[in-house]
Every structure is written in structure tokens, then in C-alpha cells.
Amino acid sequence: MEIRVGDRLLMKKGHPCGSKEWLVLRVGMDFRMRCCGCGHEIMAARSKIEKNIKSILREEE
Numbered sequence: 293m294e295i296r297v298g299d300r301l302l303m304k305k306g307h308p309c310g311s312k313e314w315l316v317l318r319v320g321m322d323f324r325m326r327c328c329g330c331g332h333e334i335m336a337a338r339s340k341i342e343k344n345i346k347s348i349l350r351e352e353e
Contacts, residue, residue, distance in 0.1 A: 293342050295319055300328065300349040301341070307332070313349070 295301070299316045306312040311329025318324035323341045326333045 293345070295323075295342075295348065296350075298351070301325070301345050302347045302349060304344050304346050312346075 295316060297316055297319055301314045301316060303312050303314060307314075307327045307329060309327060309330040309332070311327055313328040314325040315328055316323060316325055317333070318335075321338055322335050323338060324333065324335045325341070
């Protein structure tokens with residue numbers, strides 16, 4: 293799955309703040325992401341994140 297820094301991910305499950313949209317800050321074996329609702333930042337394993345992605349919202353160049 294091709295995910296780049298700056299992509300917005302729409303997840304299957306929502307964050308406790310109610311938002312399901314996350315901004316990708318870092319990509320590698322782990323993802324660092326920021327919640328678009330409350331600004332909370334998390335770092336999670338790639339396998340866990342890729343399993344829970346509903347769609348990728350990407351700004352085309």
C-alpha cells in the first residue's frame with residue numbers, strides 16, 4: 293500500500309474525539325499520525341494502520 297507523508301487517511305474506527313480522519317506525518321515501519329479532529333499524535337505499527345484504513349484522501353499535485 294502506497295501511503296505518503298501529507299496524505300489524509302479515513303479510518304474504519306473513529307478516534308474518541310469523533311473524527312475518523314488522520315494526517316500522516318511520518319512513514320516507515322511505523323506511522324506517525326495526527327488526528328484531524330483534536331490534534332492528538334500517535335505512533336503505531338504499519339500493519340495495524342494498513343488493516344484499519346477505509347480510504348486514502350490525497351491532494352493531487
